[in-house]
Amino acid sequence: MGSSSPSATPYLNGENRGSLKRSQISPTSYDYSFKILVIGDSGVGKSSLLLSFISAPEDPLQDISPTIGVDFKMKMLSVEGKRLKLTIWDTAGQERFGTLTSSYYRGAHGIILVYDVTRRETFTNLSEIWAREVDLYSTNPDCVKILVGNKVDRDVERAVTVEEGMALAKEHDCLFYECSARTRANVQQCFKDLALKILDKPGLLEQGSVVVKRQILKEKQLSQKKRSDNCCS
Ligand SMILES: Nc1nc2c(ncn2[C@@H]2O[C@H](COP(=O)(O)OP(=O)(O)OP(=O)(O)O)[C@@H](O)[C@H]2O)c(=O)[nH]1
Numbered sequence: 001m002g003s004s005s006p007s008a009t010p011y012l013n014g015e016n017r018g019s020l021k022r023s024q025i026s027p028t029s030y031d032y033s034f035k036i037l038v039i040g041d042s043g044v045g046k047s048s049l050l051l052s053f054i055s056a057p058e059d060p061l062q063d064i065s066p067t068i069g070v071d072f073k074m075k076m077l078s079v080e081g082k083r084l085k086l087t088i089w090d091t092a093g094q095e096r097f098g099t100l101t102s103s104y105y106r107g108a109h110g111i112i113l114v115y116d117v118t119r120r121e122t123f124t125n126l127s128e129i130w131a132r133e134v135d136l137y138s139t140n141p142d143c144v145k146i147l148v149g150n151k152v153d154r155d156v157e158r159a160v161t162v163e164e165g166m167a168l169a170k171e172h173d174c175l176f177y178e179c180s181a182r183t184r185a186n187v188q189q190c191f192k193d194l195a196l197k198i199l200d201k202p203g204l205l206e207q208g209s210v211v212v213k214r215q216i217l218k219e220k221q222l223s224q225k226k227r228s229d230n231c232c233s
């Protein structure tokens with residue numbers, strides 16, 4: 001069941017706190033499976049955004065601890081009549097993975113670059129460090145990127161203007177959103193628009209399609225069978 005496994009597994013927190021357990025996701029219950037990454041400096045609110053996206057609107061949002069290593073969560077989403085399985089990878093902003101970095105980025109359909117609107121250095125680090133890393137390691141030329149300025153609920157402490165965010169997004173060919181994981185403002189919209197944009201890219205769709213993955217598996221099994229038949233004849 002290759003389509004339900006994330007394609008890169010650097011290392012994981014002990015628990016998978018995904019919104020759906022793997023056993024609950026049957027291979028036929030979705031049309032496409034997409035790998036999404038969330039990156040950005042430590043403390044910008046990557047895990048909080050994710051929690052805000054996957055938890056029920058009525059659930060209170062708690063303060064969470066810094067991520068250790070890499071975590072991932074799954075969420076089913078229906079957009080434009082398509083059932084999508086999103087596997088969203090969340091890294092610790094402080095961690096660098098060395099040789100594992102490339103496997104983390106490999107095959108990503110979407111990347112969410114997050115900064116904190118109240119901490120300017122998190123914004124400059126996005127363009128100077130994170131966006132460069134994406135250019136270096138993201139193997140998918142069609143990969144959809146979205147720039148997110150988080151913590152807009154703390155507008156009085158704002159250190160990055162909306163215009164600056166928009167300009168950086170334009171420079172790196174990203175969608176742009178300002179969100180608040182705390183109030184949930186724009187969070188659902190941000191993930192939904194990312195999914196819609198991925199659905200718009202035929203190249204990405206093919207890679208995420210369950211039908212295509214099944215076909216690839218079938219071909220692999222056939223060629224393995226041929227090889228073993230030849231070997232014994
Ligand atoms: N006011 C406010 N606080 C937020 C928001 N999002 C996150 N926080 C707080 O910011 C702190 C860091 O949030 P995390 O989600 O752990 O940040 P992170 O980017 O995952 O950090 P690392 O895992 O260390 O990389 C926590 O105390 C959150 O409660 C937001 O939208 N508004």
Ligand SMILES: [Mg+2]
Pocket residue numbers: 046047048065066067090091092093
């Ligand atoms: Mg985190």
